[in-house]
Amino acid sequence: MKNKSNEGLIITSILFITLISFIGIAILSSTLFHNKIIGAREKRGIDVSRLNANLIKYLHNFREKIYLTNLNTFNNVSDDFFNIENFCDKKDGTSIITNKFNNIIKYKNKYSSVIINDRIISSADNIKLKLEAMINIDILSGNIPLSKIPLYINNKTNKSKESFLVDNKVKINSSSFFTKDDINANLKLDDFLIDSLHMEGCILNWKSIRKSCGIEINNMPLPIGVYPFFNKIYDGILDGIFIQGDVQEIMFSIENDKQKLIITQSNKEYLIKYKPKKYILEYWGSEFEEVILFKEKIIINGNVYSLVSNGEFAFLNTTNMSLYSSGIVYINSSLSSNDFLCSNLKIITGSNQFFKKTKQSGQIVINKTNTGTPTRLSISLIATERLINNASDTAIIGSICTKEFNNKGSLSITGSNRANGNDVFFTTEKFTFIKDFNFSLNGAVYYD
Numbered sequence: 001m002k003n004k005s006n007e008g009l010i011i012t013s014i015l016f017i018t019l020i021s022f023i024g025i026a027i028l029s030s031t032l033f034h035n036k037i038i039g040a041r042e043k044r045g046i047d048v049s050r051l052n053a054n055l056i057k058y059l060h061n062f063r064e065k066i067y068l069t070n071l072n073t074f075n076n077v078s079d080d081f082f083n084i085e086n087f088c089d090k091k092d093g094t095s096i097i098t099n100k101f102n103n104i105i106k107y108k109n110k111y112s113s114v115i116i117n118d119r120i121i122s123s124a125d126n127i128k129l130k131l132e133a134m135i136n137i138d139i140l141s142g143n144i145p146l147s148k149i150p151l152y153i154n155n156k157t158n159k160s161k162e163s164f165l166v167d168n169k170v171k172i173n174s175s176s177f178f179t180k181d182d183i184n185a186n187l188k189l190d191d192f193l194i195d196s197l198h199m200e201g202c203i204l205n206w207k208s209i210r211k212s213c214g215i216e217i218n219n220m221p222l223p224i225g226v227y228p229f230f231n232k233i234y235d236g237i238l239d240g241i242f243i244q245g246d247v248q249e250i251m252f253s254i255e256n257d258k259q260k261l262i263i264t265q266s267n268k269e270y271l272i273k274y275k276p277k278k279y280i281l282e283y284w285g286s287e288f289e290e291v292i293l294f295k296e297k298i299i300i301n302g303n304v305y306s307l308v309s310n311g312e313f314a315f316l317n318t319t320n321m322s323l324y325s326s327g328i329v330y331i332n333s334s335l336s337s338n339d340f341l342c343s344n345l346k347i348i349t350g351s352n353q354f355f356k357k358t359k360q361s362g363q364i365v366i367n368k369t370n371t372g373t374p375t376r377l378s379i380s381l382i383a384t385e386r387l388i389n390n391a392s393d394t395a396i397i398g399s400i401c402t403k404e405f406n407n408k409g410s411l412s413i414t415g416s417n418r419a420n421g422n423d424v425f426f427t428t429e430k431f432t433f434i435k436d437f438n439f440s441l442n443g444a445v446y447y448d
Contacts, residue, residue: 048129050095050124052122052441054095054097055120055122055131055133058090059439062087062120063437066081066434067434071139071141071433071434072431077139077141077432078103082101082137084101087099087118095123096122096123096124097122098123099119099120100121101118102117103117110424110427111140111141111142111144111145112141113138113140115139117136118134118137119132120133132442133440134439134440134442136436136437136439137434137436138434138436139433141431143186143428144428144431144433145424146185146399146423147423147426148399149399149401149415149428150173150176150177150399150400151170151172151176151177151399151400152399153402153403154384154403155179156179156180157181169410169411170411170413171413172413172415173412173414174436175434178428178433183431184428184429185401185426185428186428187384187425189351190352192422192425193352193355195422196297196324197239197240197242197299198229198231198232198240204352204353204354206218206219206222212232213229221301223244224245224265224266225243226242226243226270227241228241228283229241229242237292239297241272241299242300243263243301244301245265245266245301246302246303246305246327247304247305248267248305249305249306249308250263250306250307250323251264251310252308252314252315252335253309253310253311254311254314257316258280258316259274259275262310263298270283271283271284274292276316276319276320277318281294295421296319296321296322297324298324300323300326300327301326302326302327303327304323304328304329306332307329307330307332307347308333308335309333309334309335313337313338314336315335315336315337315344315378316337317337317339319344320420320421321344322348322420323346323347324347324348325347325348325349326349326350326352326355326361327360328361328363328364329347329349329364329365330365331365331366331377333371334369334374334375335377336376337378340397341416341418342416342418343378343398343399343416344378345378345379346379347382348426349361349363349364349382350362350384351384362384362385362386362403363383364387364388364402365387366387366388366389367390368390374393376395377394377397378396378416379396380398380399380420381396381401381402382401382402382426383400383401383403384402384403385404386405387406388406388407388408389411390408391409393409394409394410394411394412395414396412396414397416398418399413399416415435
């Protein structure tokens with residue numbers, strides 16, 4: 001019995017040792033496998049880091065190259081500069097970087113608006129690993145509308161642009177700040193007025209204006225008043241409103257999905273209610289809604305002492321109005337819409353060959369409000385002489401073009417993508433610049 005007991009103990013011990021051995025082998029195998037995975041991950045991480053570093057370095061050099069290049073030397077910058085000849089494959093050790101351009105023309109007429117899309121791939125010869133980045137560049141070229149430039153000072157400045165913005169407490173959401181040192185501006189006020197009053201081929205004079213108004217034709221200025229200018233060729237089109245003399249107030253509001261204006265002159269009110277781009281109009285000359293298209297132009301031979309909003313928003317999203325004054329314009333409240341991406345009103349001030357220059361010609365003044373809230377303006381401003389901002393906190397969606405700038409508060413400008421039919425009369429000389437530059441790392445690491 002004793003021998004059998006000893007044999008049992010020996011067998012049990014052997015089995016135990018065998019089990020421990022299998023467990024040890026399993027743990028060792030698992031550890032080796034785990035270490036292999038960790039090693040592979042570490043190698044993959046090193047490969048990714050190397051490719052990522054090369055890609056970031058390339059993106060930096062890419063941006064530096066385009067900003068150091070005079071893009072105005074190219075006839076067609078999107079094709080002549082942004083191509084794989086100028087941005088050829090770049091090899092660095094075992095890695096290579098390639099570009100794949102896809103240029104998209106957004107607009108092409110008097111000027112071109114092009115988006116440069118470049119898919120950049122960083123890869124390695126010895127592994128099937130790739131990293132991607134996307135560059136998007138918004139380029140304007142040609143006779144660029146001043147409304148596409150958030151801030152243009154039509155004067156030569158002695159300060160650097162950075163100092164100018166800091167000293168004047170101006171913030172811009174892009175690098176689109178130019179002065180006369182960079183490029184000259186074309187302000188075709190006469191052509192704009194002739195087109196607005198539908199007097200193509202005519203010289204602007206009181207005889208032509210009186211004829212368009214349907215009143216006695218002579219060389220005398222119109223009597224003070226508000227006059228509708230209906231199209232002489234096409235029925236049902238109101239080209240614009242002509243106002244002779246100073247205006248006390250223009251109040252903007254929205255009523256029943258219509259844009260509403262009340263013009264006050266000599267204590268008399270003139271109502272205009274319409275739907276932009278629709279043949280729907282109510283105005284002071286008629287008691288009923290008529291099938292008339294209003295071209296959204298207001299021409300004033302005089303000063304405008306108050307532009308105000310009645311209600312939370314001054315404009316419909318689709319409102320796209322132009323207002324010209326030969327004198328000075330005062331903005332006395334916020335003028336905005338609930339579309340925070342576009343400008344709804346273009347204000348132009350200045351003299352021309354017909355409306356002679358007065359002491360206040362070409363000025364726009366943004367006044368401080370009593371509400372204690374920031375002033376929000378969905379407008380583009382062209383002040384041929386001076387812009388004064390008296391408001392403590394002003395945010396503009398649109399643009400500013402002026403000769404002299406006096407900001408007594410803080411001012412921020414966000415560019416607008418809205419096009420205005422009158423942009424063609426207020427442009428730069430032929431010019432090419434980068435409106436926006438941005439890139440993104442896709443963060444995708446993949447194998448072919």
